[in-house]
Amino acid sequence: MPIGSQKNKRKKYKPILSGTKEWPVVRLSNNRKRFIDEVVEHTFEKIIEANKSDNDLRDELQTTLHREQLRIRKNPWKVDPADDEPFWKNIKNELVDLVDTAQTQKKEEDLLKIIIRRYAEEIAGNFKKSRYRLAREIIKFGFARLLNATRVKRFGAIFRSQYTLNDKIQIVGKAKQIRKLAKIGTVVMVPTHFSNLDSILIGWVIHVLGLPAFIYGAGLNLFNIKILAYFMDSLGAYKVDRRKKNPIYLQTLKTYSNLALQEGAHSLFFPGGTRSRSGQIESNLKLGLLGTAMEAQRSIFMKHPDRDGKKIFIVPVTLNYNFVLEAPILIKEHLSSTGQEKFYLESDAYSSSYNMIKFMVKFFTKGSDISLSIGKGMDLMGNFVDNKGNSIDKNGRFIDTRDYFTTNGILSADKQRESEYTRRLSEIIVKEFHRINRVFASHLVAFVAFRIWRKRYERLDLYDFLRLHEEDLIIEYDEFVEVFTRVKARVLKLKKKKKLNIAAHMDAPTDDVIKFGINNVGMYHSRRPLLMNRKKQIYTKDLLTLYYYHNRMHGYDLEKHF
Amino acid sequence: MDMTSKNTSNKPVGVIGAGSFGMAIANILAENSEVLLYARDPEIIKKIAATKEHRGQKLNKNITATGDLSYVANACNILFPIVPSSAFRTMMQQLSPYLHPYHILIHGTKGLDLSLPKGDSLDSIETLTREHVKTMSEVIMDESVVVRVGCLAGPNLAKELSAGQPAATVVASHFKEVISEGERLLRSDRFLVYGNPDLIGIELAGVLKNIIAIASGVLSGLELGENAKGLLISRGMIEMIYLGKAMGGDIEAFLGLAGVGDLVATCNSTLSRNFTVGNRLAKGETLDQILATMEEVAEGVNTIKIAKKITENQHLRAPITEALYEVLFEGLPVEKAVNLLMRYPFNVDFDFKKPA
Numbered sequence: 001m002p003i004g005s006q007k008n009k010r011k012k013y014k015p016i017l018s019g020t021k022e023w024p025v026v027r028l029s030n031n032r033k034r035f036i037d038e039v040v041e042h043t044f045e046k047i048i049e050a051n052k053s054d055n056d057l058r059d060e061l062q063t064t065l066h067r068e069q070l071r072i073r074k075n076p077w078k079v080d081p082a083d084d085e086p087f088w089k090n091i092k093n094e095l096v097d098l099v100d101t102a103q104t105q106k107k108e109e110d111l112l113k114i115i116i117r118r119y120a121e122e123i124a125g126n127f128k129k130s131r132y133r134l135a136r137e138i139i140k141f142g143f144a145r146l147l148n149a150t151r152v153k154r155f156g157a158i159f160r161s162q163y164t165l166n167d168k169i170q171i172v173g174k175a176k177q178i179r180k181l182a183k184i185g186t187v188v189m190v191p192t193h194f195s196n197l198d199s200i201l202i203g204w205v206i207h208v209l210g211l212p213a214f215i216y217g218a219g220l221n222l223f224n225i226k227i228l229a230y231f232m233d234s235l236g237a238y239k240v241d242r243r244k245k246n247p248i249y250l251q252t253l254k255t256y257s258n259l260a261l262q263e264g265a266h267s268l269f270f271p272g273g274t275r276s277r278s279g280q281i282e283s284n285l286k287l288g289l290l291g292t293a294m295e296a297q298r299s300i301f302m303k304h305p306d307r308d309g310k311k312i313f314i315v316p317v318t319l320n321y322n323f324v325l326e327a328p329i330l331i332k333e334h335l336s337s338t339g340q341e342k343f344y345l346e347s348d349a350y351s352s353s354y355n356m357i358k359f360m361v362k363f364f365t366k367g368s369d370i371s372l373s374i375g376k377g378m379d380l381m382g383n384f385v386d387n388k389g390n391s392i393d394k395n396g397r398f399i400d401t402r403d404y405f406t407t408n409g410i411l412s413a414d415k416q417r418e419s420e421y422t423r424r425l426s427e428i429i430v431k432e433f434h435r436i437n438r439v440f441a442s443h444l445v446a447f448v449a450f451r452i453w454r455k456r457y458e459r460l461d462l463y464d465f466l467r468l469h470e471e472d473l474i475i476e477y478d479e480f481v482e483v484f485t486r487v488k489a490r491v492l493k494l495k496k497k498k499k500l501n502i503a504a505h506m507d508a509p510t511d512d513v514i515k516f517g518i519n520n521v522g523m524y525h526s527r528r529p530l531l532m533n534r535k536k537q538i539y540t541k542d543l544l545t546l547y548y549y550h551n552r553m554h555g556y557d558l559e560k561h562f
Numbered sequence: 563m564d565m566t567s568k569n570t571s572n573k574p575v576g577v578i579g580a581g582s583f584g585m586a587i588a589n590i591l592a593e594n595s596e597v598l599l600y601a602r603d604p605e606i607i608k609k610i611a612a613t614k615e616h617r618g619q620k621l622n623k624n625i626t627a628t629g630d631l632s633y634v635a636n637a638c639n640i641l642f643p644i645v646p647s648s649a650f651r652t653m654m655q656q657l658s659p660y661l662h663p664y665h666i667l668i669h670g671t672k673g674l675d676l677s678l679p680k681g682d683s684l685d686s687i688e689t690l691t692r693e694h695v696k697t698m699s700e701v702i703m704d705e706s707v708v709v710r711v712g713c714l715a716g717p718n719l720a721k722e723l724s725a726g727q728p729a730a731t732v733v734a735s736h737f738k739e740v741i742s743e744g745e746r747l748l749r750s751d752r753f754l755v756y757g758n759p760d761l762i763g764i765e766l767a768g769v770l771k772n773i774i775a776i777a778s779g780v781l782s783g784l785e786l787g788e789n790a791k792g793l794l795i796s797r798g799m800i801e802m803i804y805l806g807k808a809m810g811g812d813i814e815a816f817l818g819l820a821g822v823g824d825l826v827a828t829c830n831s832t833l834s835r836n837f838t839v840g841n842r843l844a845k846g847e848t849l850d851q852i853l854a855t856m857e858e859v860a861e862g863v864n865t866i867k868i869a870k871k872i873t874e875n876q877h878l879r880a881p882i883t884e885a886l887y888e889v890l891f892e893g894l895p896v897e898k899a900v901n902l903l904m905r906y907p908f909n910v911d912f913d914f915k916k917p918a
Contacts, residue, residue: 381663381709393707395658403663404709407739408573408639416738417710424709 013175013210016183023212024186024265025236032124035259039120043255044113047248057108058098064115064246065091071243079223087118112248119252125215125238169201172501173374173436174315175209180387181313181377182211186264188293189214190429191317192281192437193270195324196222199237202268202317205372215260216268217253217289254292261296262303264310269293271429277334279327279551281318281433285426287419294418294425297380301402302411311389311401314382314425316375316432320503322442322520324548328527331548339463369520373436373501380404381421382428434555439491439502441517446549448484449475449530449538451562466547470540477536485510487561494556521549574598575747576638578653579645580606580627581858582720583670585619587642589724592622593750598634599627617857619724635660640668640743642714643702646859647673650698654705661706668712668733668744669698672768673861674868690871692809697765712740713761715768715820717827719834723753730754732820734764756819763815766806771825772836772862773869774798777882778829779840780889780896794882795829801880805869808876836862849890866890881906 020026028035051057068088072080094111098104181187191202199218206214218237238260240253261267269289272282293312300309324330376384379401383391391399404421405411453473457465488510494500505516518538522529522545529546532538540546574596577588580603588599599621601607610616610627628634634641635657645653650671661667675696678687687694696704699711712735723729733744733755741757749755758764777798781790802825803816815821828834832841839860842852849863870887873880885903888894 383707397659397707399663399707401663406664407666407743409664414739420736421709 013179013208015210015212016179017212020212024263025213025215028215028260028263028265029125035263036117036120036124038259039124039252039255040113040116042259043116043120043248043252044109046251046255047112047116048109050247050251057112058095058104060247061091061095061108061111061115064248065095067246068244075243077221077243079220081122091115115248116252119244119249120256123238123240123253123256125236169205170369170371171205171208171374172371172438174376175374177377177387178315178374179209179211181315181385181389182266184389185311185313186261187211187214187266187313187315187377188261189266189268189315189317190271190290191268192319192433193272193275194279194319194321195275195326197325198270198275198319199268201319201370201372206268212266214266214268216270217257219274250288254288254295257289257292258296258299261293261312262300267293271426275326275330277330277337278554279324279331279334279548280554281430281437281552283430283555285429287422287426290426290429291419291422294380294422297401298405298411298413298418301405302413305411307402311385312380313377313385313389314380314429315377316429316436318373318375318433318437320371320373320438320440320443322369322440323523323525325524327522327548328525328542328545331544334548335463335466335544369440371438371440371503373438375432375436378428378432380425382425435499435501437500439495439500439506439553440520441503441505441513442521443517443549443552444488444491444506445484445514445517446521446530446546447553447558448480448487449540450543450546450550451559452479452483453543455562466543468543470543473540473543475538477532477538480538481510481514483562484514487558488513490558490561491556500556522546573639574626574637576600576634576641578631578634578641578643578657580610580616581644581646582617582619582724583718584642584644585616585621586718586720586723587644587670587714587748588625589619589622590750590753591642591747592624594747595624597622597625598637599625600631600634601627601629604629619720631657632660635665639664640666640747642668642670643698644670647671647675647698647861647864648859651675651677651701651705654701658706661708663707663709665708666710666712666740666743667702667706667708668714668735668740669702670714670718671698671861672715672765672772673698673859674769674865675701676868684867684871687871689875690868691875695809695868695872697762697769699761699765710737710740711735711761712737712744713765713768714744715764715824716756717819717824719827719831721833726752728752728754730756730819730823732756732758732764732818734758734761734815734820736761758815758818758820760812760815762809763806763811764818764820766809766811767802767815767818767821768824769861769865770802770805770869771821771828772860772865773883773886774802774825775828775834775836776840776843776860776862776866777886779834779837779842780844780886780900781840782837783841783844784896784900786900791829795825798829798882799825801882804878805872805880805883808872808878835860839863843889844896863890 017023047060048057051060065088069092072085072088091111091114094107098107178187189202191198199216203213213236215236215238217240220239220241223239238256241249257267271285271290273286276282293314297312300312303309378384379391381391381401381404383393383399383401385391391401393399402411452475454465457468488506491500491502495502506513508516515532518530518532525542525545527542527545529542529549530538530540575591576598577584577591578600580599580601584599588597591597599610601610606616607627607629610621610625614621614623643650643653643657650673675698676684676694677696678684678694684690699713702708702711712733714731714733716729716731718729718731730753731748733741733748734757735741735744736759738757745755745757774794777794778791781794799816799822802821803813806816807813828837831837835856835858838856839852839862843849853863866883866886869880869883872878873883881903885894885899889896889899
């Protein structure tokens, strides 16, 4: 049997809750109105708290108005509601009326509430059970049947179930634990983010694991695309509009996440914020949403002095692909933002005619092996937890997570403390990402080839190097094997030290691993990042994309072996 | 919160380590709070209980000495560990089982911890990285569940503090809460407390200053005058900054009380242990002779060893550290070391932008 094609024997997981009625996300959507009222009330208090001085609130409203008008004029989107413009015009008129009047506090507060409610309504998801079920079936069909077709290379195979999604997506790691934790507490899953399809894939995996649907924040721009919007709504997404950066909006968003967590809704955060442009595993996490988990946990502790409140668990997850469809665009975006004038983004037919349906079909039909590693559950301080949810320190002693929020015997809210804790948590998550990441042969061949060439031209800066003609770049097989063997040995050593994980196919003989890697790295790009010719020379047709896949191995200090 | 208010929680404050600095801090804390002072040696505990005096310092009546770490940890929310760096990790390992995340630890140890892979020594290891060298706050977090950690640094010569002379200290921590607790507990009419969020930078400033303090003792012992001392302090400062940056500290920390403030104090004072080491070296004693007769640890000696290795690995220029290393461990006569330094090719006074 060729490597990488082992059938996956996976156990079937029963749903942890018997009916969907008990799902936190269903309860949340059934109580949508009450929940939004609560979000409005909490957000309102926070904004008032932050604007105590005389004209603060007025200024805050003015700035928000100004920014919103700017957004409507400069950057309108299809998903924007039709009444966007009249709404803000109205706010403007109301604010104008306030000038020269005394006793405006009450009126300003009313306006604030109106704005917050609008934001909260927009953010809140439209989860529907029936739609969830349908979406799930579509995804299952899409993956299972269409993937099957390409695998067997005959369209007729679409109706056979020789290979199922189970074979395509390998789930490794702490699957059992996440099920246990979801029963006793609230799970916050934090995955790495490489592709637009991540959330749908993870949605499917959550279902396979027998977990109730998770809620997650999805970029409002994705709702521009009807078909994606359908999936997002069905899978429990709430909307995040990255154009709106005003404090009132951001606070509403955070409050939404915070209160949903307090209600026990399992959540999915992509802590990197957006897809990794460089192809590297995220190393700088966005702290906003993670901070809401911290706040929610502390609030739960304070509201439940009898210790009957739920604990929140952080579960890092990494996704590994041989092939990321967006790779060629992502890496260009990355280089144009880091290289500034040194890297010109050529206008590119591929990115302008970027079409979501095509994207999905291509993904369903061409997606190659994907693996998803589930990390050990942690508490909000990054301490690992056992299957009963107890936090445990390095020496195996139990830790009471409440103690982190306690000073001189009193549980208290301390914003600065919590933001420091959040920063610390994000560092621990990054470490876990690197640890549970599974190295694929495709990542390693990309890394080795790119580094060999980079070394040859080390006098060039990166941007000049990336502009080299691909024809000039050839590696003789013997040289490649020699270097690859050395780096692979180093990777195995790191694996032994538990600093990373490797895919099963990495254990095959080196020649096979190399061949498998080259055949798989970015296998469906029109210009392949890495190939081998008849003379067994290794060459590339797209150095940029090779750079992208190479970046996956960044952060392990392997560069020094060249 | 009123800055000068007395300790509001009625729990006592813990001090771990009954060296001269530990006792000086215990005395300052005792003006506001009940203090539990942990000492390892039962004889010392007995002596303190009986005489309220140790190492020539009188102890405040609010101080109770004890040899029971679990008692100290259970009785106190806030602890000040002040033991030599060489004993710090072991102390933390003993203390750790009794600690909880609600504890706040503010240490006062100006040294580094060395954790090498099994079987390696400082001489045998090829490259010494930051992974092997830890500041005391990092040791605390390595060995316990405590995360609210801070440090004390600044010109705090123990003998002057215990004489009640005016002084100031820096409490550094990532947590405002730790800084304000430290301030609440330590602040008095004779003792100012400044806060700083750059924990690592402040720790390193205090640690690296000891190298220059030894050098200053040498100059003083050789009676080379004040011009030379001015030269040393300014070049020493630059060396500290380069070393500090190599280990992850920011320049700003070195310009404050914990850097230049502490440097000036120790470089002029016969009360400093590190200064004393340098001074006696210049008078012709060997390191072994000096260490054999010193009552307490001069952290600078160990710091020089570690800093020398780091400069080698990172290709840094640290002429003062290197010269001292040769004097301390390779038998280079102090006069020759001074000559060597005077011939060292410097040309730019100081360039903030350029790495060393």
